[in-house]
Amino acid sequence: MAKEKKVEQITDMDVDFAQWYTDVCTKAELIGYTSVKGMFILRPYGYAIWENIMHELDARFKEKGHVNVAMPMLIPESLLQREKDHVEGFAPECAWVTHGGSEKLEERLCIRPTSETLFCEHWANIVHSWRDLPLLYNQWCSVLRWEKTSRPFLRHREFHWQEGHTLHATAEEAIAETEQQLEVYARLCEDFLAMPVVRGCKTDKEKFAGAERTYTIECMMHDRKALQSGTSHYFGDGFAKAFGITYSDKENKLVHPHETSWGLSTRIIGGLIMTHGDNNGLVLPPRVAPIQVVVLPIAQHKPGVQEAAAALVERLTKLGLRAKGDFSDNSPGWKFAEYEMKGVPLRLEIGPKDMEAGQCVAVSRHNREKRVLPLESLETAVPALLDEIHGALFARAKANLDSHTYTARTLDECREILQNGGGFIKTMWCGDERCELAMKEKLGVTSRCIPFVQEKVGDVCPVCGKPASTMIYWGVAY
Amino acid sequence: MAKEKKVEQITDMDVDFAQWYTDVCTKAELIGYTSVKGMFILRPYGYAIWENIMHELDARFKEKGHVNVAMPMLIPESLLQREKDHVEGFAPECAWVTHGGSEKLEERLCIRPTSETLFCEHWANIVHSWRDLPLLYNQWCSVLRWEKTSRPFLRHREFHWQEGHTLHATAEEAIAETEQQLEVYARLCEDFLAMPVVRGCKTDKEKFAGAERTYTIECMMHDRKALQSGTSHYFGDGFAKAFGITYSDKENKLVHPHETSWGLSTRIIGGLIMTHGDNNGLVLPPRVAPIQVVVLPIAQHKPGVQEAAAALVERLTKLGLRAKGDFSDNSPGWKFAEYEMKGVPLRLEIGPKDMEAGQCVAVSRHNREKRVLPLESLETAVPALLDEIHGALFARAKANLDSHTYTARTLDECREILQNGGGFIKTMWCGDERCELAMKEKLGVTSRCIPFVQEKVGDVCPVCGKPASTMIYWGVAY
Numbered sequence: 001m002a003k004e005k006k007v008e009q010i011t012d013m014d015v016d017f018a019q020w021y022t023d024v025c026t027k028a029e030l031i032g033y034t035s036v037k038g039m040f041i042l043r044p045y046g047y048a049i050w051e052n053i054m055h056e057l058d059a060r061f062k063e064k065g066h067v068n069v070a071m072p073m074l075i076p077e078s079l080l081q082r083e084k085d086h087v088e089g090f091a092p093e094c095a096w097v098t099h100g101g102s103e104k105l106e107e108r109l110c111i112r113p114t115s116e117t118l119f120c121e122h123w124a125n126i127v128h129s130w131r132d133l134p135l136l137y138n139q140w141c142s143v144l145r146w147e148k149t150s151r152p153f154l155r156h157r158e159f160h161w162q163e164g165h166t167l168h169a170t171a172e173e174a175i176a177e178t179e180q181q182l183e184v185y186a187r188l189c190e191d192f193l194a195m196p197v198v199r200g201c202k203t204d205k206e207k208f209a210g211a212e213r214t215y216t217i218e219c220m221m222h223d224r225k226a227l228q229s230g231t232s233h234y235f236g237d238g239f240a241k242a243f244g245i246t247y248s249d250k251e252n253k254l255v256h257p258h259e260t261s262w263g264l265s266t267r268i269i270g271g272l273i274m275t276h277g278d279n280n281g282l283v284l285p286p287r288v289a290p291i292q293v294v295v296l297p298i299a300q301h302k303p304g305v306q307e308a309a310a311a312l313v314e315r316l317t318k319l320g321l322r323a324k325g326d327f328s329d330n331s332p333g334w335k336f337a338e339y340e341m342k343g344v345p346l347r348l349e350i351g352p353k354d355m356e357a358g359q360c361v362a363v364s365r366h367n368r369e370k371r372v373l374p375l376e377s378l379e380t381a382v383p384a385l386l387d388e389i390h391g392a393l394f395a396r397a398k399a400n401l402d403s404h405t406y407t408a409r410t411l412d413e414c415r416e417i418l419q420n421g422g423g424f425i426k427t428m429w430c431g432d433e434r435c436e437l438a439m440k441e442k443l444g445v446t447s448r449c450i451p452f453v454q455e456k457v458g459d460v461c462p463v464c465g466k467p468a469s470t471m472i473y474w475g476v477a478y
Numbered sequence: 479m480a481k482e483k484k485v486e487q488i489t490d491m492d493v494d495f496a497q498w499y500t501d502v503c504t505k506a507e508l509i510g511y512t513s514v515k516g517m518f519i520l521r522p523y524g525y526a527i528w529e530n531i532m533h534e535l536d537a538r539f540k541e542k543g544h545v546n547v548a549m550p551m552l553i554p555e556s557l558l559q560r561e562k563d564h565v566e567g568f569a570p571e572c573a574w575v576t577h578g579g580s581e582k583l584e585e586r587l588c589i590r591p592t593s594e595t596l597f598c599e600h601w602a603n604i605v606h607s608w609r610d611l612p613l614l615y616n617q618w619c620s621v622l623r624w625e626k627t628s629r630p631f632l633r634h635r636e637f638h639w640q641e642g643h644t645l646h647a648t649a650e651e652a653i654a655e656t657e658q659q660l661e662v663y664a665r666l667c668e669d670f671l672a673m674p675v676v677r678g679c680k681t682d683k684e685k686f687a688g689a690e691r692t693y694t695i696e697c698m699m700h701d702r703k704a705l706q707s708g709t710s711h712y713f714g715d716g717f718a719k720a721f722g723i724t725y726s727d728k729e730n731k732l733v734h735p736h737e738t739s740w741g742l743s744t745r746i747i748g749g750l751i752m753t754h755g756d757n758n759g760l761v762l763p764p765r766v767a768p769i770q771v772v773v774l775p776i777a778q779h780k781p782g783v784q785e786a787a788a789a790l791v792e793r794l795t796k797l798g799l800r801a802k803g804d805f806s807d808n809s810p811g812w813k814f815a816e817y818e819m820k821g822v823p824l825r826l827e828i829g830p831k832d833m834e835a836g837q838c839v840a841v842s843r844h845n846r847e848k849r850v851l852p853l854e855s856l857e858t859a860v861p862a863l864l865d866e867i868h869g870a871l872f873a874r875a876k877a878n879l880d881s882h883t884y885t886a887r888t889l890d891e892c893r894e895i896l897q898n899g900g901g902f903i904k905t906m907w908c909g910d911e912r913c914e915l916a917m918k919e920k921l922g923v924t925s926r927c928i929p930f931v932q933e934k935v936g937d938v939c940p941v942c943g944k945p946a947s948t949m950i951y952w953g954v955a956y
Contacts, residue, residue, distance in 0.1 A: 048545070
């Protein structure tokens with residue numbers, strides 16, 4: 001009896017990108033809806049992607065000396081209020097616990113929107129001497145922000161992330177850490193997720209509540225909108241002062257340490273979908289894919305076919321690859337569509353004729369290119385092909401980024417770019433927040449970042465016409 | 479300049495076991511206190527133990543076909559109320575969110591105390607046919623129960639755990655799953671944590687709110703009290719009926735599936751401490767220890783000593799062991815005490831004389847036994863020694879369990895056992911809850927489990943004197 005489930009159609013991405021995106025999230029079984037608005041379920045296939053990202057990122061953090069901890073999920077209101085800018089930024093979107101069991105609490109507690117205040121309270125207790133520094137901590141958890149709107153992965157009231165928090169003796173060390181961790185995110189995006197990034201600094205308006213400086217990586221989605229994909233913050237000694245964290249330096253003077261934090265969330269999965277996906281569903285880069293290779297027997301009732309397919313799965317698994325065989329009684333056509341929807345990067349087909357010829361047929365998900373692979377070369381050919389697919393996905397995304405990154409000198413030029421489909425717009429900027437706000441009001445774009453790699457694309461700010469020496473990226477952002 | 483931190487003394491466990499326990503939790507840097515009562519910080523060393531347990535358990539779950547998911551942390555009150563027994567059990571200890579940002583919520587939400595209701599709501603949406611079953615889900619998360627008292631690891635208002643939730647076509651399959659997962663916990667305790675367990679069933683009074691049957695593993699701590707270390711629940715189709723989960727079976731009839739859940743929490747770390755620890759601090763079994771071997775250079779200012787110690791660390795790391803060298807300028811005595819406090823199972827010392835003789839000195843944490851190891855045999859000797867330490871710790875804990883498990887036929891016999899230091903008491907039981915309550919009132923013990931391995935230790939219930947065919951374990955529990 002064939003599986004009754006039909007191959008489901010999804011909306012054409014060129015007709016309605018937003019609906020296409022939602023279709024992929026649900027049809028690829030990444031996300032489940034719940035009865036609480038803005039709260040989503042990460043279903044097994046969606047969570048498996050996050051597990052692979054966690055595993056990879058965690059190893060990269062530990063390589064640089066970071067250790068994991070677990071802080072409480074609740075923050076007393078008075079603790080959140082200790083740092084002025086921070087509470088202003090986060091209090092409006094906190095969820096508040098007011099009752100424990102049947103008792104009203106003396107002080108209400110918020111579910112953490114982020115945990116700087118908890119780390120600071122702890123550090124004030126345990127840091128005494130320069131010998132206690134640096135502290136390189138990270139936490140894997142979920143946080144809660146009571147957003148008014150929601151979209152799968154991109155905006156959840158509860159989202160999963162990691163938040164790194166570090167404490168250093170000097171400003172220089174803390175800034176170096178902030179930059180280093182941004183680069184960890186950038187390498188993860190490029191080498192693991194095949195997502196090219198623009199690295200830079202946020203403007204004061206866009207920086208994290210309480211930070212002196214926020215670094216960011218910005219990715220371009222298929223619809224040319226920007227996705228802020230990871231941020232890293234330098235706090236100076238502001239939090240240390242607010243929370244009374246001090247240490248004795250080598251001269252036995254009592255001084256304040258310097259702090260950083262940095263985070264990357266499940267939002268990046270939204271980025272993966274919108275960078276690589278197509279009208280057949282999800283397209284996953286091989287290194288993050290829960291299933292890297294699916295092996296499908298063709299004419300599987302014929303003698304030896306299932307065994308031959310199972311042998312391929314076993315050989316691939318031995319290589320350390322995540323391989324799966326599908327021996328269900330669904331038709332090959334149904335299986336093709338199913339694993340395309342799920343974005344499995346490589347499909348191997350093997351049938352009686354292939355067995356006779358000592359080969360299998362390899363089909364890449366992203367371009368449906370078919371290749372015949374001699375079975376004897378499987379152990380070298382498949383890993384090479386997966387690397388090639390990673391490279392091709394990265395190149396395709398890079399071409400999208402490059403070809404839709406524009407330079408403009410005037411507001412009219414900006415407007416024209418946006419009317420022609422938009423993308424990232426590079427202009428000079430005078431540094432005045434009023435001009436930044438005007439860009440939003442007049443054109444609907446926000447500043448994405450002041451890139452580390454600067455170019456001189458003009459002489460004046462396109463808004464006020466005053467001399468400007470800073471180049472900045474603008475875009476419409478998720 | 480030598481580290482100023484002093485080697486800290488802890489309370490003698492025979493003088494004040496509770497204070498000894500708290501001392502170990504803080505001095506070994508496992509736990510940090512916070513400004514919210516009952517909420518603790520898992521510090522890096524404590525969290526590293528939990529990471530090792532998670533890693534091991536997760537692999538064992540996946541081996542049996544389970545997949546991970548992430549459910550929301552908030553449950554609407556109406557959803558929690560859907561299953562009568564369940565809400566009665568958990569509502570009194572829920573923390574309630576009543577405000578999101580500045581708005582009062584229409585319906586208050588509780589922070590999950592456990593997630594059966596969320597899984598059921600989801601399953602009602604996605605389960606249709608017998609082909610969709612079984613669903614073998616697990617979630618790693620923290621949950622919240624507003625307890626009145628708290629102790630590190632043993633009773634947190636927020637604690638970390640995994641909760642497995644599975645759905646099956648038949649009662650038989652669900653019961654087999656419940657039993658299988660209890661055995662996964664039992665193997666973890668015995669093979670990985672060196673903690674011998676008693677496997678059995680909870681009485682109706684002690685079972686999980688909403689469950690038809692609760693299985694448990696019970697461990698004996700050093701002070702002879704019991705620790706419930708992992709539980710596995712069979713729900714029948716009660717939740718499925720309450721939440722309207724149905725599927726079409728092979729005959730196309732609409733029927734209710736059967737459900738299980740099972741959980742193990744950071745509480746087990748409290749068990750580790752109280753099973754293996756001693757008056758010098760923590761004692762960790764090698765397989766779970768964040769640092770399995772610490773290598774200490776002796777007379778490290780002498781030429782070549784640090785290099786020789788570093789070479790040992792490198793060789794051990796290459797074996798896949800978690801090895802650390804301590805090259806700080808603290809004295810060897812300070813280092814000995816520090817790594818004893820942290821429970822590192824094996825210490826290797828190497829100094830100029832050892833180098834000359836081509837050897838190092840190995841000292842086991844749990845009995846301070848010294849052995850000379852030829853350097854050339856390091857790769858075989860150290861793993862063998864770690865396995866031997868695991869075996870010795872298990873045997874020591876098993877001896878404690880066996881020698882303090884007693885048989886009694888009357889209340890007077892029970893009383894005498896308890897007056898002599900207590901332990902587990904095996905008696906017959908008539909099955910009447912009133913007799914169970916009487917044991918608590920008269921003797922201060924609770925039923926621990928009805929063990930799978932039954933013995934006939936008498937003919938009648940010691941409370942009511944009626945004929946009894948069931949043997950049960952009693953004890954004072956954490």
